[in-house]
Amino acid sequence: MVRTLLVRGMLAGVVAALLAFVFAWFFGEPALDGGIAYEDALSTAAGETDGEAPLVSRGTQSTIGLLVALLIYGVAVGGIFALVHGGAQGRLFRLAPRATAGVLALIGYVVVVLVPFLKYPSNPPASSVDDTIGLRSGTFVIMLLLSVVAAIVAVAVGQRLVARIGTWNGVLAGAAVYVVIAGIVAALLPVVSETPADFPAVVLYNFRVATLGIHAVLWAAVGLLFGLLVSRGTRSAERPTVGAGAG
Amino acid sequence: MALGASVPTVSAPVVPVRELVPWAVFAGVILLALLYLVGMDQGATSVFSGSMLHEFVHDGRHLLGFPCH
Numbered sequence: 001m002v003r004t005l006l007v008r009g010m011l012a013g014v015v016a017a018l019l020a021f022v023f024a025w026f027f028g029e030p031a032l033d034g035g036i037a038y039e040d041a042l043s044t045a046a047g048e049t050d051g052e053a054p055l056v057s058r059g060t061q062s063t064i065g066l067l068v069a070l071l072i073y074g075v076a077v078g079g080i081f082a083l084v085h086g087g088a089q090g091r092l093f094r095l096a097p098r099a100t101a102g103v104l105a106l107i108g109y110v111v112v113v114l115v116p117f118l119k120y121p122s123n124p125p126a127s128s129v130d131d132t133i134g135l136r137s138g139t140f141v142i143m144l145l146l147s148v149v150a151a152i153v154a155v156a157v158g159q160r161l162v163a164r165i166g167t168w169n170g171v172l173a174g175a176a177v178y179v180v181i182a183g184i185v186a187a188l189l190p191v192v193s194e195t196p197a198d199f200p201a202v203v204l205y206n207f208r209v210a211t212l213g214i215h216a217v218l219w220a221a222v223g224l225l226f227g228l229l230v231s232r233g234t235r236s237a238e239r240p241t242v243g244a245g246a247g
Numbered sequence: 248m249a250l251g252a253s254v255p256t257v258s259a260p261v262v263p264v265r266e267l268v269p270w271a272v273f274a275g276v277i278l279l280a281l282l283y284l285v286g287m288d289q290g291a292t293s294v295f296s297g298s299m300l301h302e303f304v305h306d307g308r309h310l311l312g313f314p315c316h
């Protein structure tokens with residue numbers, strides 16, 4: 001049963017990654033190239049001649065490399081999404097499997113992507129300081145993990161409150177708990193402000209919007225496709241599942 | 248969206264915790280490792296030496312919002 005869920009989640013993740021790739025190709029790569037162009041202009045100005053060939057060519061990075069990266073990310077997110085859905089369905093929200101998938105995808109996008117992004121937004125090539133990769137990786141992971149923890153606390157609190165003060169007020173209170181915890185975490189974590197003064201603002205803006213867009217496509221597709229698969233699955237697999245439960 | 252009006256009585260099977268936990272641990276670790284590899288490895292920390300993986304997934308790493316260069 002869990003195995004089937006996982007397969008469906010990863011399948012949804014693969015399709016979602018393909019859709020996200022199309023979006024990334026049209027909206028992400030032009031902005032990323034803008035960063036590369038800035039980088040090249042810097043090294044030319046510094047008198048560096050481009051002697052050594054890169055390990056992986058730009059042509060590979062922007063096509064197969066990007067696709068594989070998105071596929072790995074999609075499969076991982078899809079699989080974890082399926083596991084969370086398996087835990088939440090019938091317990092957390094009193095919704096049909098498909099609606100649970102939609103709600104979880106929305107929560108996942110906000111908690112895993114949007115809120116960490118608000119504190120530590122994506123950066124195109126050549127807009128960060130190389131030497132701070134340790135600090136930037138550490139703080140990013142901490143922000144991400146604590147955002148997830150805040151969401152778990154918020155759901156736990158919200159669920160209790162729903163029983164006492166009703167669905168609308170309970171959900172609002174839960175959301176408020178999340179916003180307050182995530183806000184405190186974001187306020188306490190160090191600020192990273194490294195963008196060079198002459199880095200093209202349009203490139204930075206387009207790049208960051210592209211990040212949000214890629215994730216929006218990917219998470220929406222995971223939620224909707226997994227919802228579709230799981231609602232079909234429950235209808236057709238209802239008898240065998242009941243039989244397996246009894247046996 | 249009238250949630251209250253449209254909430255169906257759910258008859259979908261609930262996955263038993265005993266069934267879910269082993270999978271969540273086993274698959275969860277593998278899937279999180281995948282996220283780490285695509286997003287972080289050969290950056291601040293390295294499981295695999297060199298920078299081949301980093302270079303290959305480089306565009307995805309930047310565009311997905313992971314810290315890079």
Ligand SMILES: [Zn+2]
Pocket residue numbers: 125305309315316
């Ligand atoms: Zn980079």
